[in-house]
Amino acid sequence: MSDTDPRNPYGYNYEEFEYESKVFYKYQQIKKYIHFIPEDQEKVTNANFIYIGGMFLATLCSLGSGYLIRSSYIFKNKIIFLHKFIQEYPKIYYG
Structure with missing residues (x-):
C-alpha cells in the first residue's frame, strides 16, 4: 500500500487530518477483524x-x-x- 493510498491511515498528511477522518481510516483497517x-x-x-x-x-x-x-x-x-x-x-x- 502506497503512502498516498486513502486507505492508509499512517500515510500522507495523516497528522493534519481531522479526528473523524483518522477514526474512519482506522476503522477501515480493522473492519475485517470485527465480528458482531x-x-x-x-x-x-x-x-x-x-x-x-x-x-x-x-x-x-x-x-x-x-x-x-x-x-x-x-x-x-x-x-x-x-x-x-x-x-x-x-x-x-x-x-
Missing part, C-alpha cells in the same frame, strides 16, 4: 428503528399541525388573510 455478536446487531437495529420512528412521528405531527392551522381549527379568529385586509383598507390599491 447478535446482541450488538440487535442494539444497532433498535437504534435505527427508534430514529426512523422519531422522524416519522415528527413528520406526521408537523403535517397534522399544518393541516389544522390551514383549515382554521386552531387560531380561528386570529388568522387575518392578506387579501381580506387589503379589501377592507381603502388606501391600498388592490388590482
Whole structure:
C-alpha cells in the first residue's frame, strides 16, 4: 500500500487530518477483524428503528399541525388573510 493510498491511515498528511477522518481510516483497517455478536446487531437495529420512528412521528405531527392551522381549527379568529385586509383598507390599491 502506497503512502498516498486513502486507505492508509499512517500515510500522507495523516497528522493534519481531522479526528473523524483518522477514526474512519482506522476503522477501515480493522473492519475485517470485527465480528458482531447478535446482541450488538440487535442494539444497532433498535437504534435505527427508534430514529426512523422519531422522524416519522415528527413528520406526521408537523403535517397534522399544518393541516389544522390551514383549515382554521386552531387560531380561528386570529388568522387575518392578506387579501381580506387589503379589501377592507381603502388606501391600498388592490388590482
